[in-house]
Structure formats: structure tokens, C-alpha cells
Amino acid sequence: MFTRIYAQIAGDYVNLAATIIGLLAIVAGAAYILSNPRLFLLGLKNLRRNLLRTTLTSAAIGVLAFVITMIWTIIYFIDLIQVERSKDFKIIVTYKWSVPSQIPMTHADYLNPSSPKFLPELVDANGKKLYGPNDFMTWSFYGGTTDPNKVAPDTLVFFFVMHPEQIIPMMDDLGDLDPKLVKAMQENPQACLLGADKLKSLNKRVGDRFKLTSVNYKGIDLEFEIVGALPDGRYNASAIMRMDYFNNAFDLYKRNNNREHTLAHKRLNLIWIRVGDRDMFDKIGGIVEESPQFAPFLVKVETASSLIGSFLEAYRMIIWAMKWVLVPGMLLIMSLVMANAISITVRERRSEMAVMKVLGYSPNQVFLLILGEAIFVGAIAGLLAAGATYAFFNLKWGGIPFRIGFFPVFRIPEAALMWGLAIGTITAFVGSALPAWTARSVKVSEVFSKVA
Amino acid sequence: MNTFRNPYLNWLAEHPVLAAFVLLGIAGLFLTILPILLYLTPIRKVPLRYNLRNLQNRWKTTLVTALAFTAVTGLLTFMLSFVKGMDRLIASSGDPGNVMVMSDGAVDEAFSNLPAFSVKLLPKDLQDEIVLASQEVYVVVMYMIPDPVPGGRTRRFVQLRGLDDMKVAAEIHGVKLGRGDWPSAGGVREVQGAETALEVVIGHGIARDLASDVGKATLAPGDTLVLGPRKWVIVGVMEEGSASFGSEIWTRDRHVQENFGRENSYCSYVIRTGGAAKAKLAVELIKNFKRERNLQAVTERDYYAKMTDTSKQFSVASYLVAFILAIGGVLGIMNTMYAAISQRSKDIGVLRLMGYRRWQILLSFQFESMIIAILGGSIGCIGAYLLFDSTTVTSIISSGPGGGGKTVVLQLTFDLGVLGAGIVYCLLMGAIGGFIPAFSAMRLRPLESLK
Structure with missing residues (x-):
């Protein structure tokens, strides 16, 4: 878990900034308490004195931080998947000119190192293939519903169709999958692996069987046996089935209907190849894209992040609006709520500020007192709200159930706790700086003359 | 199982969470409408001038609270304008008299595969129903951005529709040309010397979108693009209002x-x-018509009506976000009103001694919070309207997982419904947020508050 948190913080500049701000707030808070314990206690007493206002303000900050955490999770995830990886560099081969990529199954033979049809151009001068069998994988997509009368997210299953032996070496984050599950997949043609959320939505357990009516290959209705669950995480809503079972279904369709399925020759969607680095990507990419073997279904070679980026193009402006209109707007509202509460507080306590100054408190201490009260409320409310968002969505649905493209849920990262802390701190600072400065500038003579 | 005879009560029993929200909404509406109605009736009440002067005296607090309402309502109307734009686009796509025929099993035209077709192959009774027919091939293709910014994106996906007779297809789909001409019979034109390019008509939305890549306002007849392996020349641009076809080539x-x-x-x-x-009759006839390949038919209206999945999702998300924002707004105004009441407890005592009743005090303070809300909310609505009305955005309409989807260029729409929803929303926030503090003001005893 700590490795994951470290990766989240180190791999994203917003997470890094939020962590720095959060840590600074904690350090500054600790320094403030240690250097001015009386001032801190006075601040706490002040917050408790008007408990209603403190509660209302922190609740307002909390609900807004809740929404920001939700929205930023989606933005964060979409940004993350479009970042190029330096390690485990994989390339994707798809149809060159249009989407969805639907290519003949025979295309896989030219790129499969185990196939006798493997392109000779992909073999170097020493007779060594540019990549091995464990660096190659094919994907088809098969989707179906358990209830043809109710095609809804809880009845739908979308399978990654692949050869079981390709799962561990090639699938992202499945390197540690129990080899027994792969063996179980290999032994049973109808075997499938389902993610935890899919198991839950279908109300099935490992060992159960179910039948799907296809939604993308009409007439190819298949029966499955669940032989295992995919590890908790990014595959919670996913499913994996066998390629040969899928292929056989098309043969069966042809035999039963005396004609081929309309999509029989377009049922391969993607080919994955792992390459060492960018240079090897350019080399293999050049060979594959230039090869006449793929005509008339010419193919293009690109990185995974590039392909995902293209698919998300239609959502670009929506994501832009979420990032640059919704989130700043909400931060503004948070600051205004805080500014309102603190300015009311300062106005009500002008005489108190004057008395404090008479008692020897410096203007800076008065400023810090007000700022400290605001930041304390903001930071705690932000942190708790982010924690509540994390717990509520991740535990209930495995993430935020907001479907964008092929992403059904967005799991809230652990680093989100720092977002809450940071936005609570910053908005409290921005909202209270001016009222706190007003408190600092209270003139004792003016206040007392008015009182008199 | 029906517990009650009344179907509404059964619905409430089956959907307790929704019912709670509905009841909350009704209570909010009641709290909003009642003060307005009471202020309009010629009964004795605390003068409105009193509230306005107080707001003026506490102008900083009023301003900050109203600004929060401006932001909240602005964000809500912005989100609703997007949903409205998408709904309007879907509603205007598809003619009620049109029937779409796809291959059996295809969930969208992008996945459909049909041979060439002639109306004459159809049964006579079906032929009699057909006024016009068009054969269409629809693909999403790669558009290579000319001279892309280093590090920026190098390509886009665009929707290309091939038609056997473009003028007939335009009549069927209600598409008109805004500029230029329809492609020539050959569909090929010479550009830049001996080079040839294939002729296209481009949708007004996508013309603007692609133009942004080359620093223009919109593409025009004569401009060229590279789609897939070929160069294409624009010979015509569709008129505005060509529904989802405005996003196609x-x-x-x-x-x-x-x-x-x-x-x-x-x-x-x-x-x-x-x-x-x-x-509808043609749809039934086609379903019963068997050739070497089964066909599936759907009215064009139904086809687009199913593409509301994304719109529904954004609609739900917008209302959810708006609801949570409203909680923030309500809590914010509660702060303001509680502070106002604590500052003016003596005023309340005086008002009570002057003979104003408790409910009149409640009404006065609630109305005050609604004034702040409507002040900020109106500015939010107007601001969002001025900033974003008719802004063109690229989005997607889809029929959900496994179904089809289309990239569309739509306009954010701030119609009366959206602006009205914004105003009602801010009034509701003001009414709900002001009620509890006003209630506490109402309960103040006159002599105690004067101490």
C-alpha cells in the first residue's frame, strides 16, 4: 500500500503539490502549537464558543471537498492513463484508418513469434526474433448480458478475449496472478475470470455458471464457468475469457447457420507487443506499418497511452470543463464560504481583538490566531471529507461509478486524502487572509471610542 | 407488492431515498413560495425596506454570500446547459418518417455490414411505403492534424459517411448546404496542379472543430484535409442545425x-x-422480410432516442453535483443569517414590541435570505449565459455499454428552462438556508432580546 501511495505521489505533479501543501500545513500547525500553545488553545476555545458557526462552516467546506475529490479522481485517472510508461513499454497494433479496430484473425499470425507465418522482417541478422512469445498478446472484446430483457450495467459483462497463457506475462498488474487460475482457465474452455465488482453485480461466486446473450456479436451466445476472481483493483469490473472458445463459437455459428457470422473476419480487435524501449518501438512499428502482408486491412502501431488518448478525444472538452470550470468554481465557493464565516467572526470580535492588543498580543499574533482558526477548520473538514469520499465510493462501488469510454468506475487513490487536506488548507487561507488582516489592523482607540 | 391502494404511496414506499428527496423538494418549494405569496398579499408585514437597508448596512457579508450563490448557480446552469444542448441535439436528430436498416446483430451502424441494396428487391407492399432511399457506409476515421504543435496531439477521429446519392441522402436527413456545392458526379477534383483530391461536404460543427487546428474560424470550400490514406477537398459546408450530421463529413x-x-x-x-x-409499418415489414441475410429495422427517431445514455449520465451527475453544491450554499447562507440575527436581536425585540407577530418575523428573515440568494443567483445565471451561451463543445452521444456512440459538436444551450431552473435552485437554497435561522429569530422573546 505504501509503495502504491508513493507511486501516486511521485507520479503526479498535483499529488506531489497537494502532499507538499498538506505536509507544510501539518508542520506549520505543529510549529504553531509548540511555539504558541496558549494562542492555539485560545483559537480552539473560540471555535467552540460559536459551535454552530464552526459546524456550519466545516460542513460546507466538507461537502464541497467531497465533490472536488470525486471530480478530481476522474481527472487524475484519465491523466494518469495517458502518461507514457518508461518501463514495460507496450505497443498496440490496430486497423490503420478507422475505429473500432476490427481486423482479421490472420493478422495475429504475422506478429505471433510462435507462428510459422511470423514476419521475417521481425527477425534480426542473427536469426533472433525481435520479441518473444511472452511479449505478444491478442485481444478481442466480447460483451453479453445475462438478461436479454434487461441490458443494464448489472447484467452486462465485457470480456477481454485472450489466450490464458498470455495473462501473466502481458496483462498490466496481473503479473502476480495465481498460476493455478491460469491452469484452471487452460483446462476448461468455458472458464472465465471475473473481477470482484462483476461477481457482485451478477450475484455469482467462483464455481458458478452463467450464460450470456451477446450484445456485440449477435447469435454468439456463450456459457461460462467462473474459475476464479481477478485481483482487487483495476480489474474489479473486468472479465477474461478464452480466445479458442470465442473462435470455436464462430465455427459453430457457421455450421448451424450455413453462413459465416457477419463479423467473423473482423473479430480481432487489438494486438499487443511488449518492446524494450522507444527505439525498438520505432523499429517494430516501421516494419509492421510498412508490411504488405496486412493489406487490405493495413495496420498502425502506437503506444497504449496514445490510443487511449485518441479514444478519449470526444470527452476532451468535458474533461477540460471539469478541470478548469467546475473545480476552480468549487474552490472559489469554498473560499467564499470561509471568507464569509471568518469575516463575520472578526466583525463580532473587534472588541476582543482590541482587548488582546491591550493585553500585549502583537498584531501578528492576532493575525495568526484568526488564520489558525480558519485553517484548522478548513484542513480538518477537507481531510475528513476526502476520507469519507474514499471510504464511501471505494467500499460501496469499488470507485466512482461514472462511465467514461471504457472506464466504468474510477477508484479514488489514497493520495486523495492529501487533496482534501490541501484544498481545505488553501481555501481556508485564501478565504481568511483578508479578514485576518482586518483583525490584525484593528485600532484599539477606535474600538474603545465606539464602545464608549 | 402493493401495500397501499394509492399508486403514489406505493411508489414512495418502494423508493424511500427518492421519496425523501421529493419530500425535501416539496418542503423547499413550500418554503420558497409561501414567503413570496405572503409578501404579495395586502396583509401587515415587516416592511421590505427594513431588510433591504440591513443588507445594505452589512454589504460586505451580503456581497460575499451573494458571490457564493453566483458561483453555485453559475456552475449549475453551466452543467444544465450542456445537458440541454445534448438533449436538443438528440431530439433534432432523426426524422419520424425515416427508417434505418442495419444488419441483424449490429448494435450500431458502425458495426453493421450490408451488401448493396435496391428497393426493387423488397416486397411490393414494402416498396409502396418507400418515398426515398439511401445506402450509407459510416466509418470513424483518422484525421491527421496538419503541422501539429510539438508534443501536442497529432490526429483526431472524425466521422465519415459515404452515400450513394448525396442529394437524396440530404433530403432524407434534412441536411442543407450553407456554403459551396454538392460533390460532382465523379467526386474527384484537381487541387494544387496535377494532384487530385476526393470531394467532401463537411458538417458546420466539425468544420469549426478542425479549423481550430489550423488557426481558422471554420473550414471553407476549397480547403483540403488528409483522412486516412487520401487527400480530400471540401466542396460544401452544411448549414447550421443539421443535427448530429453537423459533426460528420x-x-x-x-x-x-x-x-x-x-x-x-x-x-x-x-x-x-x-x-x-x-x-412504423415499414419497420414491421422489414422485420418479417427474409433474404440471405436478416435485417433489423428501427425508426430513425428511436435510433437516436436510444443514444441518450451519456446525456442521462451527465444529467444525473449534474444534479448530484448541484445538490451537493446546494448543501454548501445552504450552509453558507445559514452562517450569514445566524450572524445577522445575532447582530439584530434587539431589532427583533423592537419589532415584536411594535406588534409584529412571530410568523411575520420568520417571514421577514426568510425573505431576506431569499433576496441574497436571488441577487447572487441571478448574477450567476446571467454570467454563465454571457460567458458560455452557444459555446460549441465536442462531446459524445451513446446508447451505453456495447452500444453505439457518435462524436458530436453541440452548443451549450441556455434557454428559459435552464435559466429558470437556476433561479428556482437559488431561491430554494435561500429559502431552505434561511428558514432555520429565521425560525430561531422567531422564537426570540422580545424582552430577553432587548436586554
């Missing part, structure tokens, strides 16, 4: 088939019938 069917791996195949046949009733 149209060309001759054979150009698409030859260049994008769709040899001799089409995605859909679109048939124009005499009207909605005849379209």
Missing part, C-alpha cells in the same frame, strides 16, 4: 469503401416513408 460511398476497408459493403439503408405511422 459526407462523401461518395465508393470513396469510403475503397479507402477504409469496406469494399462493396454498406452500414445502413435509410428509407424515407410517408410519415411516422408508415415508418
Whole structure:
């Protein structure tokens, strides 16, 4: 878990900034308490004195931080998947000119190192293939519903169709999958692996069987046996089935209907190849894209992040609006709520500020007192709200159930706790700086003359 | 199971969470409408001037609270304008008299595969219903951005529709040309010397979108693009209001088939019938018609009506975010009103001694919070309208997982419904947020508050 948190913080500049701000707030808070314990206690007493206002303000900050955490999770995830990886560099081969990529199954033979049809151009001068069998994988997509009368997210299953032996070496984050599950997949043609959320939505357990009516290959209705669950995480809503079972279904369709399925020759969607680095990507990419073997279904070679980026193009402006209109707007509202509460507080306590100054408190201490009260409320409310968002969505649905493209849920990262802390701190600072400065500038003579 | 005789009560029993929200909404509406109605009636009440002067005296607090309402309502109307724009686009797409025919099993035209077609192959009774027919091949293709910014994106996906007779297809789909002409019979034109390019008509939305890549306001006849392996020249631009087709590029069917791996195949046949009733009849006749390949038919209206999945999702998300924002707004105004009441407890005592009743005090303070809300909310609505009305955005309409989806260029729409929803929303926030503090003001005893 700590490795994951470290990766989240180190791999994203917003997470890094939020962590720095959060840590600074904690350090500054600790320094403030240690250097001015009386001032801190006075601040706490002040917050408790008007408990209603403190509660209302922190609740307002909390609900807004809740929404920001939700929205930023989606933005964060979409940004993350479009970042190029330096390690485990994989390339994707798809149809060159249009989407969805639907290519003949025979295309896989030219790129499969185990196939006798493997392109000779992909073999170097020493007779060594540019990549091995464990660096190659094919994907088809098969989707179906358990209830043809109710095609809804809880009845739908979308399978990654692949050869079981390709799962561990090639699938992202499945390197540690129990080899027994792969063996179980290999032994049973109808075997499938389902993610935890899919198991839950279908109300099935490992060992159960179910039948799907296809939604993308009409007439190819298949029966499955669940032989295992995919590890908790990014595959919670996913499913994996066998390629040969899928292929056989098309043969069966042809035999039963005396004609081929309309999509029989377009049922391969993607080919994955792992390459060492960018240079090897350019080399293999050049060979594959230039090869006449793929005509008339010419193919293009690109990185995974590039392909995902293209698919998300239609959502670009929506994501832009979420990032640059919704989130700043909400931060503004948070600051205004805080500014309102603190300015009311300062106005009500002008005489108190004057008395404090008479008692020897410096203007800076008065400023810090007000700022400290605001930041304390903001930071705690932000942190708790982010924690509540994390717990509520991740535990209930495995993430935020907001479907964008092929992403059904967005799991809230652990680093989100720092977002809450940071936005609570910053908005409290921005909202209270001016009222706190007003408190600092209270003139004792003016206040007392008015009182008199 | 029906517990109650009344179906509404059964619905409430079956949906307790929704029912709670509905009841909350009704309570909010009641709290909003009642003060307005009471202020309009000629009964004795605390003068409105008193509230306005107080707001003026505490102008900083009023301003900050109103600004929060401005931001909250601005964000809500912005989100609703997007949903409205999408709904309007879907509603305007598809003619009630049109029937779309796709291959059996295809969940969208992008996945459909049909051979060339002739109306004469259909049974006589079906032929009688057909006024016009078009064979269409639809693909999403790669557009290479000319001279892309280093590190920026290098390509886009664009929707290309190949048609056997473009003028007939335009009549079927209600598409008109804004500028330029329809492609020539050959569909090929010479550009820059001896080089040839395939002729296309471009949708007004996508013309603006692609133009942004080359620093223009919109693409115009004569401009060229590279789609897939070929160069294409724009000969016409569709008129505004061409529904989802405004996000497409149209060309001759054979150009698409030859260049994008769709040899001799089409995605859909679109048939124009005499009207909605005849379209439904044609759908039934086509379903019963068996050839070497089964066909599936759907009215064009139904086809687009199913593409509301994204719109519904954004609609739900917008209302959810708006609801949570409203909680923030309500809590914010509660702060303001509690502070106002604590500052003016003496005023309340005086008002009570002057003979104003408790409910009149409640009404006065609640009305004050609604004034702040409407002040900020109106500015939010107007601000969002001025900033974003008619802004063109690229989005997607889809029929959900496994279904089809289309990239569309739509306009954010701030109609009376959206602006009205914004005003009602801020009034509700003001009324709900002001009620509890006003209630506490109402309960103050006159003599105690004067101490």
C-alpha cells in the first residue's frame, strides 16, 4: 500500500503539490502549537464558543471537498492513463484508418513469434526474433448480458478475449496472478475470470455458471464457468475469457447457420507487443506499418497511452470543463464560504481583538490566531471529507461509478486524502487572509471610542 | 407488492431515498413560495425596506454570500446547459418518417455490414411505403492534424459517411448546404496542379472543430484535409442545425469503401416513408422480410432516442453535483443569517414590541435570505449565459455499454428552462438556508432580546 501511495505521489505533479501543501500545513500547525500553545488553545476555545458557526462552516467546506475529490479522481485517472510508461513499454497494433479496430484473425499470425507465418522482417541478422512469445498478446472484446430483457450495467459483462497463457506475462498488474487460475482457465474452455465488482453485480461466486446473450456479436451466445476472481483493483469490473472458445463459437455459428457470422473476419480487435524501449518501438512499428502482408486491412502501431488518448478525444472538452470550470468554481465557493464565516467572526470580535492588543498580543499574533482558526477548520473538514469520499465510493462501488469510454468506475487513490487536506488548507487561507488582516489592523482607540 | 391502494404511496414506499428527496423538494418549494405569496398579499408585514437597508448596512457579508450563490448557480446552469444542448441535439436528430436498416446483430451502424441494396428487391407492399432511399457506409476515421504543435496531439477521429446519392441522402436527413456545392458526379477534383483530391461536404460543427487546428474560424470550400490514406477537398459546408450530421463529413460511398476497408459493403439503408405511422409499418415489414441475410429495422427517431445514455449520465451527475453544491450554499447562507440575527436581536425585540407577530418575523428573515440568494443567483445565471451561451463543445452521444456512440459538436444551450431552473435552485437554497435561522429569530422573546 505504501509503495502504491508513493507511486501516486511521485507520479503526479498535483499529488506531489497537494502532499507538499498538506505536509507544510501539518508542520506549520505543529510549529504553531509548540511555539504558541496558549494562542492555539485560545483559537480552539473560540471555535467552540460559536459551535454552530464552526459546524456550519466545516460542513460546507466538507461537502464541497467531497465533490472536488470525486471530480478530481476522474481527472487524475484519465491523466494518469495517458502518461507514457518508461518501463514495460507496450505497443498496440490496430486497423490503420478507422475505429473500432476490427481486423482479421490472420493478422495475429504475422506478429505471433510462435507462428510459422511470423514476419521475417521481425527477425534480426542473427536469426533472433525481435520479441518473444511472452511479449505478444491478442485481444478481442466480447460483451453479453445475462438478461436479454434487461441490458443494464448489472447484467452486462465485457470480456477481454485472450489466450490464458498470455495473462501473466502481458496483462498490466496481473503479473502476480495465481498460476493455478491460469491452469484452471487452460483446462476448461468455458472458464472465465471475473473481477470482484462483476461477481457482485451478477450475484455469482467462483464455481458458478452463467450464460450470456451477446450484445456485440449477435447469435454468439456463450456459457461460462467462473474459475476464479481477478485481483482487487483495476480489474474489479473486468472479465477474461478464452480466445479458442470465442473462435470455436464462430465455427459453430457457421455450421448451424450455413453462413459465416457477419463479423467473423473482423473479430480481432487489438494486438499487443511488449518492446524494450522507444527505439525498438520505432523499429517494430516501421516494419509492421510498412508490411504488405496486412493489406487490405493495413495496420498502425502506437503506444497504449496514445490510443487511449485518441479514444478519449470526444470527452476532451468535458474533461477540460471539469478541470478548469467546475473545480476552480468549487474552490472559489469554498473560499467564499470561509471568507464569509471568518469575516463575520472578526466583525463580532473587534472588541476582543482590541482587548488582546491591550493585553500585549502583537498584531501578528492576532493575525495568526484568526488564520489558525480558519485553517484548522478548513484542513480538518477537507481531510475528513476526502476520507469519507474514499471510504464511501471505494467500499460501496469499488470507485466512482461514472462511465467514461471504457472506464466504468474510477477508484479514488489514497493520495486523495492529501487533496482534501490541501484544498481545505488553501481555501481556508485564501478565504481568511483578508479578514485576518482586518483583525490584525484593528485600532484599539477606535474600538474603545465606539464602545464608549 | 402493493401495500397501499394509492399508486403514489406505493411508489414512495418502494423508493424511500427518492421519496425523501421529493419530500425535501416539496418542503423547499413550500418554503420558497409561501414567503413570496405572503409578501404579495395586502396583509401587515415587516416592511421590505427594513431588510433591504440591513443588507445594505452589512454589504460586505451580503456581497460575499451573494458571490457564493453566483458561483453555485453559475456552475449549475453551466452543467444544465450542456445537458440541454445534448438533449436538443438528440431530439433534432432523426426524422419520424425515416427508417434505418442495419444488419441483424449490429448494435450500431458502425458495426453493421450490408451488401448493396435496391428497393426493387423488397416486397411490393414494402416498396409502396418507400418515398426515398439511401445506402450509407459510416466509418470513424483518422484525421491527421496538419503541422501539429510539438508534443501536442497529432490526429483526431472524425466521422465519415459515404452515400450513394448525396442529394437524396440530404433530403432524407434534412441536411442543407450553407456554403459551396454538392460533390460532382465523379467526386474527384484537381487541387494544387496535377494532384487530385476526393470531394467532401463537411458538417458546420466539425468544420469549426478542425479549423481550430489550423488557426481558422471554420473550414471553407476549397480547403483540403488528409483522412486516412487520401487527400480530400471540401466542396460544401452544411448549414447550421443539421443535427448530429453537423459533426460528420459526407462523401461518395465508393470513396469510403475503397479507402477504409469496406469494399462493396454498406452500414445502413435509410428509407424515407410517408410519415411516422408508415415508418412504423415499414419497420414491421422489414422485420418479417427474409433474404440471405436478416435485417433489423428501427425508426430513425428511436435510433437516436436510444443514444441518450451519456446525456442521462451527465444529467444525473449534474444534479448530484448541484445538490451537493446546494448543501454548501445552504450552509453558507445559514452562517450569514445566524450572524445577522445575532447582530439584530434587539431589532427583533423592537419589532415584536411594535406588534409584529412571530410568523411575520420568520417571514421577514426568510425573505431576506431569499433576496441574497436571488441577487447572487441571478448574477450567476446571467454570467454563465454571457460567458458560455452557444459555446460549441465536442462531446459524445451513446446508447451505453456495447452500444453505439457518435462524436458530436453541440452548443451549450441556455434557454428559459435552464435559466429558470437556476433561479428556482437559488431561491430554494435561500429559502431552505434561511428558514432555520429565521425560525430561531422567531422564537426570540422580545424582552430577553432587548436586554
